[in-house]
Amino acid sequence: MVRFLARRLVWFAITLLGVSLITFVLMHAVPGGPWDADRPLPPAIIEALNQRYGLDLPGWQQYLKFVVGAAQGDLGVSFVLRQGQPVTEVIGQGLPATLLLAVGAALLATVVGLALGVGAALARGSALDTLTTVVVMLGASVPNFVLGVVLVLVLAVNLKLAPTFGWGQPQQVVLPLLTLAALPTAYVARIARAAALDALTEDYVRTARGKGLSERAVTLRHVLRNVLIPVVTVMGPITAYLATGSFVVESLYAIPGSGRLFIQAVLARDYGLIMGASLLFAAIVATANLVVDLLYAAIDPRLRTPG
Amino acid sequence: MLTRGKRSAPPEGGWREVAVRVLRRPSAAVSCLVLVLAALGAVLAGVAAPYDPAYQDMSAVFAPPGWEHLLGTDNLGRDTFSRLLYGARTSLVVGVGSQVLVVAIGIPVGAVAGWFGGRTDEVLMRLVDVVYAFPDLLLTILLRTVFGGSIGMLVVAIGLAEWTTLARLTRAQVLALRRREYVVGAGAIGARWHEVLWRHVLPNGLGPIVVAAVFGVPRAIFAEAALSYIGIGVQPPTASWGSMVQDGYQAMLRAPHLLLAPALAISAVTLAFTLLVDALRDAVDPRLRPPR
Numbered sequence: 141m142v143r144f145l146a147r148r149l150v151w152f153a154i155t156l157l158g159v160s161l162i163t164f165v166l167m168h169a170v171p172g173g174p175w176d177a178d179r180p181l182p183p184a185i186i187e188a189l190n191q192r193y194g195l196d197l198p199g200w201q202q203y204l205k206f207v208v209g210a211a212q213g214d215l216g217v218s219f220v221l222r223q224g225q226p227v228t229e230v231i232g233q234g235l236p237a238t239l240l241l242a243v244g245a246a247l248l249a250t251v252v253g254l255a256l257g258v259g260a261a262l263a264r265g266s267a268l269d270t271l272t273t274v275v276v277m278l279g280a281s282v283p284n285f286v287l288g289v290v291l292v293l294v295l296a297v298n299l300k301l302a303p304t305f306g307w308g309q310p311q312q313v314v315l316p317l318l319t320l321a322a323l324p325t326a327y328v329a330r331i332a333r334a335a336a337l338d339a340l341t342e343d344y345v346r347t348a349r350g351k352g353l354s355e356r357a358v359t360l361r362h363v364l365r366n367v368l369i370p371v372v373t374v375m376g377p378i379t380a381y382l383a384t385g386s387f388v389v390e391s392l393y394a395i396p397g398s399g400r401l402f403i404q405a406v407l408a409r410d411y412g413l414i415m416g417a418s419l420l421f422a423a424i425v426a427t428a429n430l431v432v433d434l435l436y437a438a439i440d441p442r443l444r445t446p447g
Numbered sequence: 448m449l450t451r452g453k454r455s456a457p458p459e460g461g462w463r464e465v466a467v468r469v470l471r472r473p474s475a476a477v478s479c480l481v482l483v484l485a486a487l488g489a490v491l492a493g494v495a496a497p498y499d500p501a502y503q504d505m506s507a508v509f510a511p512p513g514w515e516h517l518l519g520t521d522n523l524g525r526d527t528f529s530r531l532l533y534g535a536r537t538s539l540v541v542g543v544g545s546q547v548l549v550v551a552i553g554i555p556v557g558a559v560a561g562w563f564g565g566r567t568d569e570v571l572m573r574l575v576d577v578v579y580a581f582p583d584l585l586l587t588i589l590l591r592t593v594f595g596g597s598i599g600m601l602v603v604a605i606g607l608a609e610w611t612t613l614a615r616l617t618r619a620q621v622l623a624l625r626r627r628e629y630v631v632g633a634g635a636i637g638a639r640w641h642e643v644l645w646r647h648v649l650p651n652g653l654g655p656i657v658v659a660a661v662f663g664v665p666r667a668i669f670a671e672a673a674l675s676y677i678g679i680g681v682q683p684p685t686a687s688w689g690s691m692v693q694d695g696y697q698a699m700l701r702a703p704h705l706l707l708a709p710a711l712a713i714s715a716v717t718l719a720f721t722l723l724v725d726a727l728r729d730a731v732d733p734r735l736r737p738p739r
Contacts, residue, residue, distance in 0.1 A: 151576075158577030166589045281721040283669045285676050285689075286710045289696045293703060384584035391677050392696075403677055406588055414592065418585055426580050 144437060152430050159422045160210060164203050167415045193219065193412065206415075215416030220408045221401075227416030234398035237307060238390065241397065242382040244317050249324030249378065250371070256325075257332025258367060261340060272329055279326025284385055288319040288392045305394040316393045320385050324378045331374055335367040342366075372435050379428035383421050468730035475726035478719035485716050489536035496529035501684035509702050518708050521694055527708055533686035534709065538716065541601050542668040546660050548606025549613050554656065556610070557617025558644050562625060572618070579611040587670055588679060596682045601674070605667045616659050620652030627651075654731035658724060665720035672713055688713045 181189075190196045194205060206216060215227040222230050260272035292315065306312050339345065340363060348362055386399030394400075398417070405413035469475045488495065497517070504524035512519045518527035560571040578586070590604035624630060625648060633643045674680030675689030683690065688709040695706030 154573070155577055155580045158573075159580050162577065162581070162586075163589065166593050169593050171593075277718065277721065281665065281718040282714045283672055283717060285673055286692060286713050289692060289699075289706060290710055292696075293699055293706060380582040384582045387584065387588075388673050388677060403679070406592060406679055409592075414589070418589060421585055422581050425582050429580075 145434070148430060148433060152426060155426055156419075156423055157207070159426070160207055160419055161203070163415055163418045163422070164206060167411050168199065168202075170409075170411065193217065210419060215419060216412045218405070218410055218416075219412040220410035221405055221413055227413055227420070230413060231398045231401060231417050231420060234396055234401045237395050238386050238397035238399055240313070241316055241320055241389070241395070242379075242386060244313070245321035245324060245382060245385075246375070246378065248317065248321040249328050250375075252321075253325045253328025254332050254367070254371065256329040257334075258336045258363065260329075260333045261336030261363075264337075272333060276326045276330045276333075279322040280330070282322070284319055284323060285388045285392055287322055288315070288389060291315055291319060292392075307393075307395050312393075316389050316395060319392070320382065320389045323381060323385070327374055327378065328371055331370050332367050335370045336363055339363045339366040369436065372432060376425075376429040376432040379432075380425045383425055465727070465730045469723070469726045472726045474722045478722040478726075481715055481719040482723065485535050485712075485719075486539060488532045489539045492529075492532040492536050496526075496532045498526035498529040500525060500530045500533040500686040502526070509698070511702070512704060519702060519704060521691075521702075521705055522698055527691075527705060530686040530691060531688075531708055531712060534688040534691055534712070535716075537598060537681060537685060537687045538668045538671060538713070540598055541605065541671040542664040544602035545605040545609065545667040546663045548602065549610040549663055550660050552606070553610040553613030554617045554649070557614035557619075558621050558649065560614070561618035561621030562640060562644060562648075568618075571614075575611045575614050578608075579615075581608070583608050583666075584670060584673065588674070591674065591679060596680065598681055598685065601671055601681060605670050608670075609663060609667065613656065613659055613663070616656055617652075620656060621648055624648050624652050655728075658728050658731060661720070661727060662724045665717040665724075668713070668717060668720075 187196070194202060197205070209216065213228065215231075217223075218225050218227060218230050256268070256272045256275060260266075260269040263269060295315065342362075345362055383399075386397060387403050388399075389395070390397040390400035391403050402414070402417045402421070405417060470479065502525060504520065504526075506524070507516070507520050508522060508524045510516050510520040510524075516526050516528065518531065520526055521530070556571055556575070560568045560575075581589075586608040587604050590607055591601060594600035594604055621644070627647075630643060630647050633647050634640075638646070671680055671687065672689030672692070675687040676693045678690075678693070680689055681687045691709035692706065692713070695702075695709060699706050
């Protein structure tokens, strides 16, 4: 187990290094420089700016500086949007909103997805089963921003049920949360149903029933445990989705979160911010995957045997 | 993606049998119809569109749907129906084009890694892991920032970001099949590795790979639409369903049909693909074969 952990951590570090390299190379491959945005600047100013931000050093030195800094928590500075401010500060301002949405969506997706999936497996062919199928279909196919705009159109404009944009009041969380949670809910429901169906046909369920356990105990003790494993596994990709989903959903609902900040950085061609934010997002997703792997090893006793 | 295939040969009867099985399902048949319509719209946009999608008729801004303009006009007087047709072209070109790239990169990488194993496998899979570590939309955005926003470059950006799943899948298939007798036998009579891979391994392992490639199309369509919606996808005046949704959203109160038309188009196409992929997956799964 310790060896597994150590190998996983080493691999985690290497992945982050690879991600930082790719991000760095891409950002420096952009035609033109970071200062080309709107108006051509006199060369003297460009030189001064380059010097100030360390852009006049040879490529590999810049990269080393970046990596060493990143390891200590310094992800560079913003060039355009908030000139000179550290990336961590800029992105940090948006984190509370983004985390609220992302964690909320993850929780909602897990709870609702599990309920729907397991419920549909327990009651095959019922209305719940059909409902789950429909939810899975729609949630997995309709793009999140399409769902969002239609929700806004129907609920907020026509029925005036929920606010359509803005941030700061509790009811403004509703629509963005629903929009972001749709796809993860569909995935969790689909996987939970498949896993529950599989588990219900297993021998240990028959044994448990034969022992006289109530249906509820059977469900809770045996089925659920085995449903949790694939659901936990899918949390990794879901975190990746939540990170990128935040770009779209926050832009749509004008929520001042890190995702929207990132998009604004891209539109403004603020390469310092783009690079730092990319690394941050990728690091968060990689961490989530690491946690999922560890949780998986912890939940599934079969993996704990030495090997 | 959860692949279940331990035995992955296509069903007896080959791909024609697969097609029959897929089309027998009503949801899949309807989906095929929808997709064929979308493809026709995309291909025939040049002839079928009544107006140039970029043409702005300032005297007919926000025209309601009618005989002049089937679906009305937008805030710049551009004909919505024409833009919808050209948008289909954008979506399908990006969707299918990017998957061609995904297949072109993913299959060789996965096949070589699975076949040779050892060092090659390690190195290649590490590369796959690093690229995979990027949330896909993020990498696409980064690549697009470098390559620019033309349709061609968008195809490249999305393709380069999404090939890893297919590589892993191909590798798994090659690993599963490389000890089969016919593969070993082919090597024994002197066939070279690439011949063996091309003639024996890949054709038999193609099932899940095809499913994954088809599944990648709606994902690519979504990526293009989402990027265009935010404003970093294709640039105007190129028509894209994503940017049409954004424009329609701005004008939602005045002319909701401008929002609903592209929204429905995107949803219909992605839903159709999802249903089709489900049917395809079941048709290719040997465990679901009816007893003969």
